Amino acid sequence: xxxxxxxxxxxxxxxxxxxxxxxxxxxxxxxxxxxxxxxxxxxxxxxxxxxxxxxxxxxxxxxxxxxxxxxxxxxxxxxxxxxxxxxxxxxxxxxxxxxxxxxxxxxxxxxxxxxxxxxxxxxxxxxxxxxxxxxxxxxxxxxxxxxxxxxxxxxxxxxxxxxxxxxxxxxxxxxxxxxxxxxxxxxxxxxxxxxxxxxx
Amino acid sequence: xxxxxxxxxxxxxxxxxxxxxxxxxxxxxxxxxxxxxxxxxxxxxxxxxxxxxxxxxxxxxxxxxxxxxxxxxxxxxxxxxxxxxxxxxxxxxxxxxxxxxxxxxxxxxxxxxxxxxxxxxxxxxxxxxxxxxxxxxxxxxxxxxxxxxxxxxxxxxxxxxxxxxxxxxxxxxxxxxxxxxxxxxxxxxxxxxxxxxxxx
Ligand SMILES: [Ca+2]
Numbered sequence: 001x002x003x004x005x006x007x008x009x010x011x012x013x014x015x016x017x018x019x020x021x022x023x024x025x026x027x028x029x030x031x032x033x034x035x036x037x038x039x040x041x042x043x044x045x046x047x048x049x050x051x052x053x054x055x056x057x058x059x060x061x062x063x064x065x066x067x068x069x070x071x072x073x074x075x076x077x078x079x080x081x082x083x084x085x086x087x088x089x090x091x092x093x094x095x096x097x098x099x100x101x102x103x104x105x106x107x108x109x110x111x112x113x114x115x116x117x118x119x120x121x122x123x124x125x126x127x128x129x130x131x132x133x134x135x136x137x138x139x140x141x142x143x144x145x146x147x148x149x150x151x152x153x154x155x156x157x158x159x160x161x162x163x164x165x166x167x168x169x170x171x172x173x174x175x176x177x178x179x180x181x182x183x184x185x186x187x188x189x190x191x192x193x194x195x196x197x198x199x200x
Numbered sequence: 201x202x203x204x205x206x207x208x209x210x211x212x213x214x215x216x217x218x219x220x221x222x223x224x225x226x227x228x229x230x231x232x233x234x235x236x237x238x239x240x241x242x243x244x245x246x247x248x249x250x251x252x253x254x255x256x257x258x259x260x261x262x263x264x265x266x267x268x269x270x271x272x273x274x275x276x277x278x279x280x281x282x283x284x285x286x287x288x289x290x291x292x293x294x295x296x297x298x299x300x301x302x303x304x305x306x307x308x309x310x311x312x313x314x315x316x317x318x319x320x321x322x323x324x325x326x327x328x329x330x331x332x333x334x335x336x337x338x339x340x341x342x343x344x345x346x347x348x349x350x351x352x353x354x355x356x357x358x359x360x361x362x363x364x365x366x367x368x369x370x371x372x373x374x375x376x377x378x379x380x381x382x383x384x385x386x387x388x389x390x391x392x393x394x395x396x397x398x399x400x
Binding site: 013015017019020021022023025026046047048049051076078080082084087088117118119121123125126127128130131151152153154156185187189191194195197198 | 325
């Protein structure tokens with residue numbers, strides 16, 4: 001898949017948190033971060049969430065890697081965040097847009113087998129055709145084989161974490177291209193190792 | 201604050217998860233749910249999230265109560281979810297719209313003192329004035345004394361959990377009224393008992 005930001009200066013951001021449901025949650029997060037190369041994204045972490053910004057492919061590469069390396073511990077882990085592009089007035093982190101498109105974490109992420117359950121929602125802003133745009137991306141997920149079903153306010157994806165993230169990235173990228181300088185956000189909850197029975 | 205749905209049939213939904221960062225996360229969630237009266241909302245829980253639907257005031261009442269009763273355990277707990285109104289094609293749970301407006305959990309929630317840090321974002325769909333609408337609601341938060349600052353893609357609120365939820369509900373309700381049959385979503389992450397230093 002071609003990166004969204006090739007040849008443009010459209011910065012992508014993701015504000016997210018990783019929630020490991022364990023007493024050792026700090027260790028799980030720190031351990032995951034140690035395995036992830038974040039050199040190609042702007043990053044800021046506060047007590048509620050982490051924000052990463054840069055070229056689309058690196059934002060997705062880093063988000064996926066953090067989730068996968070936290071989830072491979074076997075702990076019940078959830079990644080919950082919002083991807084965003086085109087938010088008016090955005091500039092901080094622009095220097096990261098000059099990075100090349102080689103994904104620093106892809107090889108290591110692909111080497112892990114983590115089963116993920118995800119619910120996501122697309123929000124194309126200021127666009128009267130937004131419901132059709134969303135429906136089109138559900139079809140993309142169906143083609144990927146990751147789409148499970150629609151639920152209230154979201155669509156459910158299941159499968160290998162690498163496949164689920166591939167669908168999320170493509171749905172977001174496609175939506176971002178539906179209009180010139182479009183503002184699009186996508187909320188995502190991705191869970192691994194839940195003790196609850198999967199609702200597929 | 202007057203409920204959003206008084207005299208209308210505009211159902212509000214919230215898809216959310218509560219993440220207690222502890223080995224006993226199941227007990228913390230079950231314990232909180234036992235203290236919450238959910239009789240006035242439609243409810244469905246799967247392995248990724250819970251969806252509640254009904255009159256606006258009851259959806260916010262239940263969401264707040266679940267967070268507060270989980271957070272009062274002292275465990276690091278995060279509520280992460282999306283509130284929604286006006287999503288085209290929505291009908292399941294409509295029977296709950298005939299409930300009266302008495303909040304079943306308000307008294308018990310107000311009795312707890314939980315300090316919360318929150319990041320939220322409003323998404324008024326299909327509305328060219330959406331950036332101004334969002335800015336107006338930041339002013340509401342400033343009046344409430346809960347607004348801390350803007351961050352990338354979100355606004356930060358701090359304070360007592362009851363006050364933070366009051367701001368969230370009012371921002372959502374106000375936005376929902378900005379146009380006829382408007383479709384609005386609001387993402388919220390609310391954290392309590394984080395070991396990280398507050399970024400205020
Ligand atoms: Ca399927």
